Amino acid sequence: MSFSRSxxxxxxxxxxxxxxxxxxxxIDIGRPDAxxxxxxxxxxxxxxxxxxxxxxxxxxxxxxxxxxxxxASVQKVAQDPAFSAxxxxxxxxxxxxxxxxYATVYSGHQFGVxxxxxGDGRAIGLGEIEHDGKRLELQLKGAGRTPYSRMADGRAVxxxxxxxxxxxxxxxxLGIPTTRALCVIGSDMPVRRETIETSAIVTRVxxxxxxxxxxxxxxxxxxxxxxxxxxxxxxxxxYPQCRDADDPYLALLSEVTLRTADxxxxxxxxxxxxxxxxxxxMSILGLTxxxxxxxxxDGFNAHHICxxxxxxxxxxxxxxxxxxxxxxxxxxxxxxxLFGSHYPEEGRSERVIEDAQRVxxxxxxxxAPALESRMRAKLGLAETREGDDKLANALLExxxxxxxxxxxxxxxxxxxxxxxxxxxxxxxxxxLDRAAFDAWANxxxxxxxxxxxxxxxxxAAMNRVNPKYVLRNHLAEQAIRQAKEKDFxxxxxxxRVLSRPFDEQPEFESYAGxxxxxxxxxxxxxxx
Numbered sequence: 366m367s368f369s370r371s372x373x374x375x376x377x378x379x380x381x382x383x384x385x386x387x388x389x390x391x392i393d394i395g396r397p398d399a400x401x402x403x404x405x406x407x408x409x410x411x412x413x414x415x416x417x418x419x420x421x422x423x424x425x426x427x428x429x430x431x432x433x434x435x436x437a438s439v440q441k442v443a444q445d446p447a448f449s450a451x452x453x454x455x456x457x458x459x460x461x462x463x464x465x466x467y468a469t470v471y472s473g474h475q476f477g478v479x480x481x482x483x484g485d486g487r488a489i490g491l492g493e494i495e496h497d498g499k500r501l502e503l504q505l506k507g508a509g510r511t512p513y514s515r516m517a518d519g520r521a522v523x524x525x526x527x528x529x530x531x532x533x534x535x536x537x538x539l540g541i542p543t544t545r546a547l548c549v550i551g552s553d554m555p556v557r558r559e560t561i562e563t564s565a566i567v568t569r570v571x572x573x574x575x576x577x578x579x580x581x582x583x584x585x586x587x588x589x590x591x592x593x594x595x596x597x598x599x600x601x602x603x604y605p606q607c608r609d610a611d612d613p614y615l616a617l618l619s620e621v622t623l624r625t626a627d628x629x630x631x632x633x634x635x636x637x638x639x640x641x642x643x644x645x646x647m648s649i650l651g652l653t654x655x656x657x658x659x660x661x662x663d664g665f666n667a668h669h670i671c672x673x674x675x676x677x678x679x680x681x682x683x684x685x686x687x688x689x690x691x692x693x694x695x696x697x698x699x700x701x702x703l704f705g706s707h708y709p710e711e712g713r714s715e716r717v718i719e720d721a722q723r724v725x726x727x728x729x730x731x732x733a734p735a736l737e738s739r740m741r742a743k744l745g746l747a748e749t750r751e752g753d754d755k756l757a758n759a760l761l762e763x764x765x766x767x768x769x770x771x772x773x774x775x776x777x778x779x780x781x782x783x784x785x786x787x788x789x790x791x792x793x794x795x796x797l798d799r800a801a802f803d804a805w806a807n808x809x810x811x812x813x814x815x816x817x818x819x820x821x822x823x824x825a826a827m828n829r830v831n832p833k834y835v836l837r838n839h840l841a842e843q844a845i846r847q848a849k850e851k852d853f854x855x856x857x858x859x860x861r862v863l864s865r866p867f868d869e870q871p872e873f874e875s876y877a878g879x880x881x882x883x884x885x886x887x888x889x890x891x892x893x
Contacts, residue, residue: 389451391433392503394464394492398602400502400573401467401490406591407579410465413454413489414509414519416552416564421449422527422848423856424548425534427864428570431545432503433496443548452568453550454489454508466491468511472585473578473645474695476679481585483578483645484513487521490574503547504574507566520556523549524845526565527856529656531844533569535836535863536653541631542624543653545570549856551848563849571652575599577696578645584699593703599649612720614703619724622693624651626728629686630735634743635832636662636771640672642680642688644695661835663880664768667761686736690728697721742830743775744809745823747816756812763805769795770879772835779827781806782820783813832866833877839884840876 394401401408424443426436434442442448447457460466468485475483489511491503506529507521526549536543547568554564575595583592596614600607610616628651632639639646640658648654660671662682669682680688705717740757741749764774777791789806796802816823836859844855862873870876 389456391494392492393495396493396500398598399493400469400575400598401492403591403594403598406470406588407595408467408469408490409512410462410467411489411511412456412460413466413505415455416453416554416566419449419453419455419550419552419566422523422549422551422565422853423530423860425530425546425860427537428534428545428547431496431499431570432494432501432547448548449550452505452548453552453566454505464492466505466508468513469574469579470513470582471576471578471645472582473576473643474581474692475643475645476675476677477691479585480643480645482513482582483515485511486514486517487511487519488569488574499572501570501572502574504569504571505566506569507564518556520554520564521567522556522558522562523551523565523848524562525657526551526567527845527848528659528841529567529569531841531856531859531863532656532659532836533653534860535866536637538864538866539635539832539835541635541637541653542628542651544574544648571648571650571654573599573603573648573650574654575649576645576654577647577649577692577699578643579649580696580699581644584702589702592699596700596703603650611707612704614700615705615720615724618693618697618700618721619727621649621651621696622724622727623731625689625693626686626731627651627735628653629689629732630739632685633682633736634739635835636665636682638662638669638671638680638682639685640675640680642685642692644692647689647692647696660838662771663837663884665761665764665771665774666768667765686732690725690732693725693728697725739830743778743827745779745816745818745827746812747818747823747826750812750815753812756808759805759808763796763798763801766801767796767798772832773877773879775831776828776833776877778809779824779831781809781813783810783816783823784820786810829867833869834862834866834873836863837880837884839880842884 421443424439426439429439430436466489468489470482470484472482473480488504488506489508491505493500493502507526510519530546530549533543533546537545547570549565549567551563551565555561556564579595580592583595596617600613600617604617604620607613607616607620638660640660646655658672658674662669667683668678670678672680701717701721704720705713708716737754741753744757746753774792774795780788780791782788786806793799793802840859844859847855862870862876
């Protein structure tokens with residue numbers, strides 16, 4: 366196992382030789398271009414609040430490998446009580462002042478309403494680890510109160526922590542941009558939500574945790590100097606190509622717009638609902654961030670609302686692309702003071718607004734083709750034909766009318782034949798209205814006849830993009846119920862299954878089946 370960074374390599378020839386002090390030393394908080402160097406206007410330095418008797422719930426070997434931790438040995442390392450203590454925010458000695466963790470300040474629109482100052486109310490950043498030429502930030506979620514907690518307790522509960530851990534890793538293996546999760550650490554310390562629950566801390570991993578709301582914060586307070594410093598940090602670290610543009614800040618907006626459009630297409634294509642798409646939950650890197658009341662759809666409902674707290678359905682499945690677009694307008698507004706420095710003062714305001722609107726239109730230009738491309742691949746269509754979008758939409762309409770299972774429908778379409786209907790049953794049996802499915806299947810077969818791929822070739826291609834396994838709510842709930850009894854075997858088992866979502870895993874066939882009847886009563890809310 367080894368950690369390394371360019372300025373101070375930390376290595377060990379074996380697990381036993383690596384101490385937790387060396388692990389902590391590998392986390393760099395002093396790089397000159399790190400977020401923490403932006404200064405006191407952007408964050409508050411403070412230690413995490415310790416929890417009693419922390420214990421390991423789960424660790425992701427794959428996420429550990431991204432940090433330079435040998436995945437073959439991470440389980441042994443994680444069994445060290447010092448590992449649980451460190452990632453619970455309980456250092457073995459006092460945090461040195463120069464290495465204090467930090468919580469960042471941001472603002473945002475929540476459910477479409479300006480909420481003012483927010484911030485990392487229950488998260489603190491530890492710093493960065495550099496490995497294999499990439500730098501990743503580590504953040505503890507649930508590590509106690511910060512100045513931005515707004516009267517909350519700064520804690521996360523075991524239930525929500527397991528859900529975030531499993532889903533962020535599942536999304537990564539689906540190929541969808543996301544923050545990662547290294548581990549979950551639990552404690553029997555009580556936390557009140559709707560009921561009394563136990564606490565937990567998730568260690569999140571990401572190149573950056575900067576959100577749209579960070580920019581909104583400084584714009585709303587008319588702090589243009591800090592707004593520029595933040596934008597420069599993001600450009601220099603993550604979008605250096607923008608420096609060559611006539612207007613680097615407009616180029617930044619363009620890059621974020623395109624990444625967000627791609628992310629929305631990814632979500633829609635896999636039937637994922639985020640549940641709380643506030644501007645403070647939108648990543649400047651186009652990552653899925655802040656897993657709270659999320660859900661993968663079972664029976665397809667285009668208007669599905671996964672968040673029990675979303676009484677108006679603002680963040681329903683069908684509205685996600687529109688909300689992503691709306692959130693980009695909020696980001697654009699926050700960046701307006703930085704646009705157009707190359708224009709003469711006279712007429713600058715009008716030109717800046719025109720430029721921003723033009724860039725934002727890029728969302729529409731990018732999103733529709735991105736989703737069409739993903740849907741074409743899900744249907745096994747290697748060639749592009751006029752009317753493919755109508756064929757895909759017609760399927761979704763029939764699925765919606767029948768509440769056909771989203772994941773199973775697309776997976777089972779791969780079993781159909783372009784020659785006849787003999788192999789239709791696996792998909793057809795998911796529809797109550799068989800005649801409606803048959804009518805669509807006839808159109809689909811006619812379209813497949815125009816393809817040069819054989820049925821076997823098409824099926825293989827479809828199975829590479831249509832997952833068999835997703836984190837259904839009932840699977841997460843079963844793992845959570847066992848974890849509350851200190852049995853974490855189901856969390857570990859689910860991690861194994863979800864790390865190979867496109868593969869046939871006969872030993873885990875039950876994880877790909879329809880949800881049980883009791884799952885229809887499951888609800889997730891903003892406390893999740």
